[in-house]
Amino acid sequence: MNNNPYQPWLATIDDIKEEVGGERAIKTFKLVFQDKNIQNNFTYLPGQCAMVSLLGKGECFFAISSSPTKKDYIEVSVMKLGKVTSALHECELGDVVGVRGPYGNYFDVKGWQGKNLVFIGGGIGQAPLRSLINYVVDNRRNYGKLDVIYGARSSKDLSYKQEFAELEKRKDVNVHLSVDVEEDGWKKFVGFVPTNLLRVKPSPKNTIAITCGPPIMIKFVIQNLEKLGFTEDQIFTTLEMRMKCGIGKCGRCNIGNLYVCKDGPVFSYKQLKSLQGER
Amino acid sequence: MVDEKQLRDAVKKTISRDDVKYVVGYEKGTSGFLVSPTFAFTPGDADKFIFSPLCVNNLAVYPMLEDKPPLRKGEEPDTRKIGLVVKGCDSRAIVQIIQEKGLKREDVVIIGIPCTGVIDPKKIKEKFPGQMKNVDVKEENEKFVITIDGKIHKISKDELLAEKCKHCEYPAPVLYDILIGKEIKSTKKEDYKEIEPLEKKSLEDKWDYWEKQFERCIRCYACRDACPLCYCKECMVDLLDPQWIRRSVNLSENTAWNLLRAFHLAGRCIGCGECERVCPMDLPLMKLNKKIEKDIKEMYDYTSGIDAEEKPLLAMFKPDDPEEFIL
Amino acid sequence: MDKYVLPKDNLSKFVSEMIGKYKVFAPVNDNNVTLFKQIKNPKEINLEFTNSKVPPKNLLFCQTETLFKFTPGTKGKIHPVDFDNGGRTVFGIRPCDAKSLAILDRVFKGDFEDPYYLTKRKNTILVGLSCTQPCLNCFCTSFNDSPASPEFVDILLTDIGDKYFVEVNSDKGKQLVKTMNKLFKSATEADGKKKKEVEKKAKDIITRFQKIDGITEKLDKIFENPFWETVANKCLGCGTCTYLCPTCHCFDIQDETTMTDGGRVRIWDTCMISEYTLQASGYNPRPARMNRVRNRVYHKYNYYPKNFEVIACVGCGRCIDSCPVNIDIIDVVTRAGEVKP
Numbered sequence: 022m023n024n025n026p027y028q029p030w031l032a033t034i035d036d037i038k039e040e041v042g043g044e045r046a047i048k049t050f051k052l053v054f055q056d057k058n059i060q061n062n063f064t065y066l067p068g069q070c071a072m073v074s075l076l077g078k079g080e081c082f083f084a085i086s087s088s089p090t091k092k093d094y095i096e097v098s099v100m101k102l103g104k105v106t107s108a109l110h111e112c113e114l115g116d117v118v119g120v121r122g123p124y125g126n127y128f129d130v131k132g133w134q135g136k137n138l139v140f141i142g143g144g145i146g147q148a149p150l151r152s153l154i155n156y157v158v159d160n161r162r163n164y165g166k167l168d169v170i171y172g173a174r175s176s177k178d179l180s181y182k183q184e185f186a187e188l189e190k191r192k193d194v195n196v197h198l199s200v201d202v203e204e205d206g207w208k209k210f211v212g213f214v215p216t217n218l219l220r221v222k223p224s225p226k227n228t229i230a231i232t233c234g235p236p237i238m239i240k241f242v243i244q245n246l247e248k249l250g251f252t253e254d255q256i257f258t259t260l261e262m263r264m265k266c267g268i269g270k271c272g273r274c275n276i277g278n279l280y281v282c283k284d285g286p287v288f289s290y291k292q293l294k295s296l297q298g299e300r
Numbered sequence: 301m302v303d304e305k306q307l308r309d310a311v312k313k314t315i316s317r318d319d320v321k322y323v324v325g326y327e328k329g330t331s332g333f334l335v336s337p338t339f340a341f342t343p344g345d346a347d348k349f350i351f352s353p354l355c356v357n358n359l360a361v362y363p364m365l366e367d368k369p370p371l372r373k374g375e376e377p378d379t380r381k382i383g384l385v386v387k388g389c390d391s392r393a394i395v396q397i398i399q400e401k402g403l404k405r406e407d408v409v410i411i412g413i414p415c416t417g418v419i420d421p422k423k424i425k426e427k428f429p430g431q432m433k434n435v436d437v438k439e440e441n442e443k444f445v446i447t448i449d450g451k452i453h454k455i456s457k458d459e460l461l462a463e464k465c466k467h468c469e470y471p472a473p474v475l476y477d478i479l480i481g482k483e484i485k486s487t488k489k490e491d492y493k494e495i496e497p498l499e500k501k502s503l504e505d506k507w508d509y510w511e512k513q514f515e516r517c518i519r520c521y522a523c524r525d526a527c528p529l530c531y532c533k534e535c536m537v538d539l540l541d542p543q544w545i546r547r548s549v550n551l552s553e554n555t556a557w558n559l560l561r562a563f564h565l566a567g568r569c570i571g572c573g574e575c576e577r578v579c580p581m582d583l584p585l586m587k588l589n590k591k592i593e594k595d596i597k598e599m600y601d602y603t604s605g606i607d608a609e610e611k612p613l614l615a616m617f618k619p620d621d622p623e624e625f626i627l
Numbered sequence: 628m629d630k631y632v633l634p635k636d637n638l639s640k641f642v643s644e645m646i647g648k649y650k651v652f653a654p655v656n657d658n659n660v661t662l663f664k665q666i667k668n669p670k671e672i673n674l675e676f677t678n679s680k681v682p683p684k685n686l687l688f689c690q691t692e693t694l695f696k697f698t699p700g701t702k703g704k705i706h707p708v709d710f711d712n713g714g715r716t717v718f719g720i721r722p723c724d725a726k727s728l729a730i731l732d733r734v735f736k737g738d739f740e741d742p743y744y745l746t747k748r749k750n751t752i753l754v755g756l757s758c759t760q761p762c763l764n765c766f767c768t769s770f771n772d773s774p775a776s777p778e779f780v781d782i783l784l785t786d787i788g789d790k791y792f793v794e795v796n797s798d799k800g801k802q803l804v805k806t807m808n809k810l811f812k813s814a815t816e817a818d819g820k821k822k823k824e825v826e827k828k829a830k831d832i833i834t835r836f837q838k839i840d841g842i843t844e845k846l847d848k849i850f851e852n853p854f855w856e857t858v859a860n861k862c863l864g865c866g867t868c869t870y871l872c873p874t875c876h877c878f879d880i881q882d883e884t885t886m887t888d889g890g891r892v893r894i895w896d897t898c899m900i901s902e903y904t905l906q907a908s909g910y911n912p913r914p915a916r917m918n919r920v921r922n923r924v925y926h927k928y929n930y931y932p933k934n935f936e937v938i939a940c941v942g943c944g945r946c947i948d949s950c951p952v953n954i955d956i957i958d959v960v961t962r963a964g965e966v967k968p
Contacts, residue, residue: 026739027694027880027891028707074891077699077884079540103907104541116701236910263906265880268739271896272877273904275922278930283738297850299904299912299922329953331763331835336953337861357952361863367915430763432834516657518681518690520897522865526951538902546883547894548691578951580680580867582660 026268029074029119031055034112035094040180041173047145047180048110049086049098052120063123065089067130067153068259068287071122072267073097078108082264082282085123086148088155095120098148098180124267125286128153128231128257130160137165139223141242143214143234144173147180149259149286150233154188161193168223172199172214176207197221215241218249225250231257236300243290256290260300276300301438302351302413302480307385310411310478311346314383320409323383324362326355332431333424337362340383351385351480352437353444356418356462358572359384360393363403364531382408387415389464391473392570392605393528398475399605399612400568402531412476414484417457417465419444421577424460428453463586464573467491474606492594495587510555516581517554519547523561523575523585529568536560562588567596567613570605628777629795631804631811632818633784638791642669642718644807649714649752652686654679663717674719677762678943682724682873683717687747688731690870690895694743694880699889710742716752716803723767723941725753725779727873733935734876743893752799755780759825761833764944766957768830769837772942775826785822792822837957838964839928839938846929848968850921858959859920861952866897868946868954869923874931874939877903898922920954928960 036051052073054060065071066089074080081103087096101110112118130153138157142150150171157164169188173179179198189196199210199217210217215238223230230251232242239258246256262274262281269283277298279285288296307325315323327338327348335354340346363382371377386394391412397403416439428435428448438445444460446453458466465471467490472483501509521537524530536544537557545560546553561575562585569589576586596602599622602613633641645651646667653672655664661676663683696706732748735741757775758765767774777783781800784791793811795801804811869875879896882889896903899920904913913919931939940956947955 024740025695025707025742027741027743027893028705031703031705074882075701076697076703076705077882077889079882080880080891106907112701117703118701119705261906262912263904265878265896269737270734270739270741270876270878271880272898272926273896275926275930277925278933297847298925299918330947330955330958334953339857339860362861365863365916367917369914432763512658516660516662518870518895520866520870521900522863522867522951525863525865538900540881547879547881548883548892549894550691574951578863578865578867580871580949582658 026121027266029072029080029121030059031117032120034114034116034118037112037114040098040182041178043177044101046101046110047098048101049096049180050109050112050118051087051094051096052118053094054120055117060093063095065095065123066127067156068125068127068149069123070125070267070282070286071095071097071120072124073109074119075105075108075112076117076119079105080119080265081105081109082124082267084149084152084259084286086151088152088159090156090159098145098151100145122267124282126284128287130156133229134163135165135227137167137223137226137228139168139228139230140170141214141218141230141232141234142171143238144178145180146234146238147171148233150231151181151184153231155184158188158191158194165227167194168197168221169194170197170199170214170217170221172201172210172217174201175204176200195221213241214238215245218242218245222249225252225255229255229257231259233259253291253294254289258288258290258293259286260288261286262300301440304350307351307411307413307480308346308349310480311340311349311383311385312343314409314411314478315340315346316343317381317409319380320383321378321380323385323409323411324359325349325385325411326351326357326359328434332433333419333421333428333435333437349385351413353417353419353439354421354424354437355387356421356577358390358393358526358528358574360386360390360397360528361526361574363408364397364528381406383411384408385411385413386473386476387413387418388468388470388472388474389415389570389572390528391475392470393572395475395608396529396568396570396605396612397531398608399610405608410473410476410478412473412479414472414479414481415465416471416484417461417468419460420462427455427460462573462577463494464571470606475608492590495591495594498587499591510558511551513583514554514558515551517549517558517583518581519549519554519557520580522578522580523583526574526578527565528572528574529565529570530561558583558585558588561585562592565589566592567600567602568604569593629801629804630814630819631793631795632787632814633791633793633811635789635791637810639669641807641810642666642672644810645716645718645754645803648806649716651716651718652683653718663719672719674756677758677760677765678721678724678945680945681871682727682943682945683720684724684727684731684873686715686717687728687751688735688744688876692743692893693890694893696888696890698887699882699884710746712746712750714750714752715747716754718754719756720753720780721758721943722755722772722774722776722779722783723758723765723943724873725755726772726941727943728753729779730874730931730935730937730939730941731876752782752803753780754803755783757783757785757826757829759786759829761829762944762948764835764947764955764957765833765942766835766837766944767942768833769839769942769957770938770940773826774829774833775822785825787818787821787825790818792818792825835957837942838961840964842928842938842960842964843932845964845966846925849963849966850925852966852968854963854966855917855921858954859915859917862899862916862920862954863951864899864901864916864919865951866899867949867951869897869899870895871945871949873941873943873945874927898926924956924959924963
């Protein structure tokens with residue numbers, strides 16, 4: 022393995038799925054390391070991240086959105102926002118990117134065995150949850166009841182549509198999709214994700230809630246989870262910051278004395294509450 | 301000499317107005333000859349305000365540094381005025397910003413100070429090193445009177461005067477709401493003598509000179525951030541896409557930055573010298589600014605920051621503008 | 628600790644011998660600014676300085692460093708850089724700056740080792756020079772450090788008149804002295820006494836003092852205090868304090884390319900500018916100067932000590948000397964300690 026943490030391995034884009042179109046499009050890139058050994062040794066858990074780069078454009082820190090149960094590739098879902106992500110969106114099959122990682126901590130998939138899980142996602146925030154959901158579904162018998170709550174501005178803005186369709190077919194996973202405003206042909210819930218959460222009303226008993234999405238959504242989701250009786254150590258979220266190194270050295274992603282890239286990105290609400298610092 | 305009581309009264313009066321957010325002036329610094337910008341939010345804060353020949357900073361930078369966080373729903377923008385204590389050169393910065401529509405005249409309350417020249421902080425620090433206790437400095441009969449531990453030092457003004465003051469043609473504020481003391485007239489003339497040796501150098505020697513200077517630049521951008529006229533919302537040096545200047549610190553990129561800064565101030569620099577004062581690497585930035593200022597004066601008979609009603613140089617055209625340099 | 632003396636007449640020879648073996652960096656005068664630069668001749672050295680303008684951290688954690696080169700584009704290739712494995716010495720480093728390297732070590736070590744810094748660090752011998760004329764804004768003694776402390780260097784030279792008192796503090800230092808043992812003489816008790824006197828005199832010159840008793844805990848309680856607004860109001864938001872700080876280690880990583888080749892470069896960055904934390908979505912967790920000024924102080928006096936049990940300030944005074952608006956860390960921290968939560 023490479024002992025220079027700044028130097029990425031090269032990976033080839035094996036598949037590109039357009040999840041959402043438009044100005045802030047989202048695409049999922051399937052990446053296969055050029056070196057088989059690297060591919061085999063790149064082991065990670067849901068919640069962990071990778072630095073993906075285009076040579077000449079720069080690097081970005083992404084949650085790995087594929088499940089570790091898939092061994093032959095990794096996936097990242099990328100929203101077109103800045104210089105690097107826009108360039109990534111221009112990429113075609115067979116193009117080469119740099120990848121380094123995996124970085125950061127992960128969801129406690131071992132510790133949560135035997136528990137019910139509620140996933141509450143919004144927009145691109147679904148990416149890290151997708152890794153976790155697919156992991157849990159692939160290890161279905163280790164977990165209790167599963168509720169997946171996910172919403173976006175409109176049905177066009179929902180990511181992973183095909184996968185949700187598959188999930189909805191399963192009897193052992195409850196999927197609750199929503200859009201923010203009413204639209205023709207939408208028969209499911211209309212309203213914000215935190216409201217949908219109150220409607221689904223998961224029981225806090227032996228349950229862990231995991232949420233990721235825009236900061237304002239997370240804020241209200243946590244408020245509503247507390248209303249439902251969830252305690253602060255039953256609530257987990259995964260955060261995002263501007264990052265450069267991914268390994269806790271370049272300085273910018275700190276919340277108080279912790280670095281999101283290294284000590285996060287997964288935090289319990291209990292931890293977050295005790296943590297003083299801008300986020 | 302500036303009557304500090306009169307100054308404090310003016311600050312008190314200004315901050316007592318409902319339409320004023322705060323007043324920026326000077327207070328004693330944390331050691332020796334240092335003074336520090338200070339903010340009055342209440343009339344009581346005015347008591348710490350001072351003015352002495354040590355007050356070198358150009359406070360006109362502060363209205364342009366205001367953090368403007370996005371407004372919350374239903375929140376009204378704070379349109380209250382900012383009060384500023386200014387010397388002649390500082391007031392020219394405000395005039396120039398108003399010309400460029402960076403500020404409106406009514407955005408500021410200007411407390412003007414007729415300035416007879418300030419001290420170069422580097423020179424005085426060198427003359428009296430290691431001075432911890434705050435030092436009283438006055439001006440009397442063309443001399444700076446410096447009292448250290450009861451001992452009085454009378455030093456000729458020329459020895460300690462900041463370079464910018466040596467040829468200052470506008471010692472009194474060109475625009476003000478309140479004047480502390482009386483109007484004064486300059487007896488000096490800017491003759492651009494300091495840049496003559498540089499002008500006489502061959503092109504090759506000029507490059508050589510500037511390369512030696514720019515090599516040291518650490519790109520901290522203090523020159524930009526201290527400059528009241530460097531107030532672009534997005535400085536091109538920060539842009540990444542497209543990236544005009546690389547972030548690598550080397551002679552080529554440093555040169556690009558320093559020339560860009562100087563040229564962007566062409567016809568706008570009012571000569572307050574803050575860029576050079578704050579440069580931790582002692583780059584002679586005012587030599588660049590002054591050369592451009594001289595060329596502009598010769599070619600267009602234009603002086604920046606004098607009349608708030610006038611248009612900025614680059615926004616006006618006269619049929620007889622020289623144009624030989626246009627290919 | 629082995630102790631020797633180096634007659635002043637031998638200093639030039641000592642440096643020359645080092646130049647023969649290593650890359651030698653030493654304080655030089657560049658247009659009246661003292662900087663550490665590589666020297667080829669002992670004559671280039673300027674010992675008439677209190678502290679270099681830019682701290683010698685830049686010799687190990689370079690302001691600009693190419694991490695690797697590449698062929699740019701979507702079919703690109705990576706070309707690793709060679710690490711400079713040659714020996715280096717930093718001659719004339721001050722004890723405070725040497726301590727700052729011990730602070731940077733903790734950042735660049737850890738779970739992910741930074742090969743760029745650590746390779747240079749491993750190959751570098753620090754030949755320190757005691758500070759006998761501390762500046763007005765020096766305050767290393769606030770951290771119980773001494774301007775003549777050999778703790779963080781391999782060899783420390785202290786000017787005791789016609790000779791230097793030499794303290795050898797590490798194996799690296801021992802090796803160096805061994806190879807040039809003709810130049811050194813054993814120290815007498817009187818020499819040791821003289822060094823102590825010089826050290827005491829230097830300490831006595833330091834008059835400024837920062838109150839740091841329990842500062843980490845105190846800061847925990849005043850994060851939201853309006854005090855930080857009053858400190859930050861006058862801040863211009865330039866990066867001078869951070870670039871000149873021997874313990875600041877933030878960096879940016881950028882790809883810089885031409886049509887045919889490129890490099891991924893790391894450049895010093897500063898937490899004092901808004902762009903530092905600005906996210907692509909437009910959201911900025913530290914939008915105001917207050918957030919950024921507070922972050923600088925907290926990083927040094929709260930966050931870093933929580934992670935590594937030592938305050939990330941060595942008291943060199945550079946940020947005070949060069950701040951355009953007199954934001955004075957001695958004053959800020961001392962006053963912060965007195966703020967009522």
